[in-house]
Amino acid sequence: MTAVLGKDLIGLERLSPDQIRLILDTAEPFKEVSERLIKKVPALRGKTIVNLFFEASTRTRISFEFAEKRLSADTVNVATTGSAVQKGETLVDTAKNLEAMRIDMVVIRHASSGAAQFLGDRIRSNVVNAGDGKHEHPTQALLDLLTIRDKLGRIEGVKVCLVGDILHSRVARSNIWGLTKLGAQVAVCGPHSLMPRGIEELGVTVLRRVEEAIEWADVLNVLRLQLERMEAGFIPSLREYYRVFGVTVERLAKAPRALTVMHPGPMNRGVEIDSRVADGPHSVILDQVTNGVAVRMAVLYLLAGGKPELADAAKGPAVGGTD
Amino acid sequence: MSRPERTTILDARALSRALQHMAVAVLELAHGTDDLVLIGIQRRGVELAERIARLIEKEKGVLVPRGALDITLYRDDLQTVGPKPVIGETRLPGDLTGKHAVIVDDVLYTGRTVRAALDELADFGRPKRISLCVLVDRGGRELPIQADVVGKTVKTGPGDVVEVQVAELDGRDQVDVVRGSRQ
Numbered sequence: 001m002t003a004v005l006g007k008d009l010i011g012l013e014r015l016s017p018d019q020i021r022l023i024l025d026t027a028e029p030f031k032e033v034s035e036r037l038i039k040k041v042p043a044l045r046g047k048t049i050v051n052l053f054f055e056a057s058t059r060t061r062i063s064f065e066f067a068e069k070r071l072s073a074d075t076v077n078v079a080t081t082g083s084a085v086q087k088g089e090t091l092v093d094t095a096k097n098l099e100a101m102r103i104d105m106v107v108i109r110h111a112s113s114g115a116a117q118f119l120g121d122r123i124r125s126n127v128v129n130a131g132d133g134k135h136e137h138p139t140q141a142l143l144d145l146l147t148i149r150d151k152l153g154r155i156e157g158v159k160v161c162l163v164g165d166i167l168h169s170r171v172a173r174s175n176i177w178g179l180t181k182l183g184a185q186v187a188v189c190g191p192h193s194l195m196p197r198g199i200e201e202l203g204v205t206v207l208r209r210v211e212e213a214i215e216w217a218d219v220l221n222v223l224r225l226q227l228e229r230m231e232a233g234f235i236p237s238l239r240e241y242y243r244v245f246g247v248t249v250e251r252l253a254k255a256p257r258a259l260t261v262m263h264p265g266p267m268n269r270g271v272e273i274d275s276r277v278a279d280g281p282h283s284v285i286l287d288q289v290t291n292g293v294a295v296r297m298a299v300l301y302l303l304a305g306g307k308p309e310l311a312d313a314a315k316g317p318a319v320g321g322t323d
Numbered sequence: 324m325s326r327p328e329r330t331t332i333l334d335a336r337a338l339s340r341a342l343q344h345m346a347v348a349v350l351e352l353a354h355g356t357d358d359l360v361l362i363g364i365q366r367r368g369v370e371l372a373e374r375i376a377r378l379i380e381k382e383k384g385v386l387v388p389r390g391a392l393d394i395t396l397y398r399d400d401l402q403t404v405g406p407k408p409v410i411g412e413t414r415l416p417g418d419l420t421g422k423h424a425v426i427v428d429d430v431l432y433t434g435r436t437v438r439a440a441l442d443e444l445a446d447f448g449r450p451k452r453i454s455l456c457v458l459v460d461r462g463g464r465e466l467p468i469q470a471d472v473v474g475k476t477v478k479t480g481p482g483d484v485v486e487v488q489v490a491e492l493d494g495r496d497q498v499d500v501v502r503g504s505r506q
Contacts, residue, residue: 029393029410037418038446041396071396305401 005302008120008127011136012177020178024146026298027291033070034293044071044304049105050098051077053130054091057109059265059289060130060140064107067296073105091115095123105303108132113170126303134168139299140264141174143292145182147284148219150291151260156183161213163247164223164272165194165234171264172223176202189213190223190245193234210245214255221262222247225272238271248274252282260284327504332459332477335496341474342371345456346378348472352454353423356385360419360450364428364440365393365411370491371458372427388416392426397439419448425472429487431457434468459498461485 005019012020033041049068053061061077068075078098095106105126108116113133120127131137149155160179162172166188179186180203188199189207200206207213213220225241235241252259261273261282269275278285333341353359356379363372369391380386393411426440437455444453456472461479477500479485484501488494 025409029412032413033396036446037448040446042442043396043398043401301396 005299007303008116008129009138009299009303010117010120010127010129012138012141012174012181013136015138015177015181017181017183020142020145020181023142023295023298023302024149026302027142027146027294030070030294030297030301031291033297034066034290039070040072041070042072043301044068044073047071047073047105047304048101048103049073049075049107049300050103051075051130052094052098052106052108053078054080054108054110054115055131057130059292060109060137063289063292064128064130064139064296066293067300070293071297071300073300076103091119092122095119095125099123099125105300128299128303131170133170134173135170136174136177137170137264138174138178139292139296140171141178142299143288143295144171144175144221144262144264145178146291146295147262147288148184148260150287151284152218155179157185158219159185159187159217160219160221161187161189161207161217162221162223163189163210163213163245165225165229166190166199166223167194167196167234168226168229169223171221175221176204180204187213187216191235191241194229210247211251211254214247214251214259217259218257219260219262220247221264222273224264224266225268227268238268242271246270246272246274247277249276249280252277258282262288264288328502330500330502331497332500333475333496333498338458338474338496338498341458342374343378345458345472345474346375346382349375349425349454349456350379350382352471353425356383356387358421358423358451359387360390360416360422360424361387362390362392362415362424362426362440362444364426364436365391365413366492367487367489368392368426368428370489371429373491374489375427375456390415392440392443394436394439394443397443399435399439413443415447419444419450422448422450423452423454424450425454425456427456429458429489430485431455431460431468431470431473432463432485434464434466437468438466458487459485461500 051061051064065075103125107128107130108119109130110132113135115132116127116129129138152158162175166172176186187205187207189210259282261277263285267273267278361372361376363369372389376387376389391412391414393413395410454471457470458474460470460473460476482503484504486499488497490496
């Protein structure tokens with residue numbers, strides 16, 4: 001059996017529609033594991049996973065850690081503060097040192113686009129990208145896809161609009177790849193200053209006004225507006241942003257059809273999203289969080305068994321097909 | 324090298340008779356239906372457990388609880404054969420503590436599936452007893468595991484494949500042994 005996903009998960013750009021579907025289908029049974037009294041299966045027993053976070057993250061790191069523990073892997077968290085990274089050690093040196101301790105997988109979050117790929121090319125362990133700069137955040141997009149599929153029963157043909165800071169968003173990028181590969185219609189909506197030039201080439205429609213997005217979409221994926229964007233002059237003020245692009249109850253009331261609202265978190269209530277929307281009937285924001293653990297379990301599980309050299313070594317007497 | 328040779332060891336009628344005999348044996352083993360829970364192993368074990376439950380219902384008027392178990396995540400060969408891409412549903416009818424759980428599967432061979440099923444069941448409670456009921460025992464055990472109820476015993480070698488078909492999934496009831504189909 002060949003590796004189903006390859007050695008690393010760097011981004012959705014490189015995955016085929018079938019590979020993406022495989023991850024989503026594999027995530028389904030993992031949801032049930034988290035509902036058990038004993039929330040643990042032995043699939044990754046004896047595997048060591050390092051969570052290497054060079055950027056602050058609460059939700060993603062905890063979600064990965066739950067996924068790892070529920071698969072019985074041993075985990076170590078390396079945060080950049082107080083580690084050798086602060087003393088100037090390079091990314092590769094850090095990883096090579098970890099690998100010398102015989103780890104099996106690295107989950108990496110880094111501020112530089114391409115960091116996960118760079119690492120994956122240089123170490124033998126599996127690498128999972130947990131967000132690299134403005135490049136990709138594949139597990140976030142996968143959990144968004146799973147949530148859309150749960151809620152609407154399909155992805156193909158669904159109209160999804162990403163709202164907010166498209167320019168700096170790795171979540172937007174991964175979502176665009178995943179959604180278009182699975183046949184969704186994708187639009188983006190946000191301030192002109194936060195819209196990358198030539199984004200249409202990725203097969204998405206640009207909508208100028210959030211009212212248009214609400215009229216068009218089945219799903220709104222509202223992105224976090226990073227507060228430092230205001231300081232950098234991309235938007236005039238947070239209040240102005242909310243006035244023009246905020247997803248509010250009043251605006252949603254004009255939607256011609258039932259609309260699902262998603263947000264990757266952490267939310268700025270009263271900036272990109274109205275509190276009443278975040279906690280209201282349209283929101284599936286907490287379902288996204290629940291699905292995040294299942295999707296990450298699926299990714300880790302599929303990568304762990306997929307080492308081609310091991311698969312080759314195993315081509316001996318097979319264990320019974322029906323046994 | 325010779326071509327694979329297929330022999331039918333159970334046709335639809337014989338399979339039906341075997342299941343009837345298994346249902347009676349399960350009832351005897353469990354002393355009735357009071358604490359009995361049938362747990363099928365994905366996928367064909369689930370269908371067989373359902374059939375046995377219906378036969379018991381006909382006999383006793385009680386439909387005993389059924390469960391389904393996918394043992395993929397408890398396998399000991401993820402490292403060597405890689406992940407099985409599609410994992411089936413695991414669904415158990417409540418806490419198993421104090422119950423007599425009967426594991427139902429289509430073929431008993433190495434015993435590794437049953438070992439995994441025992442591990443998995445232990446994470447769902449503490450049954451007072453666990454028994455094993457299989458349609459076909461083909462020998463070739465690699466672990467000290469035996470079935471309590473067997474529909475049909477057949478001698479096979481490592482190159483043989485036992486193919487179980489059930490109407491619900493395959494359109495017909497039949498069990499074949501294919502000799503020498505695997506090196």
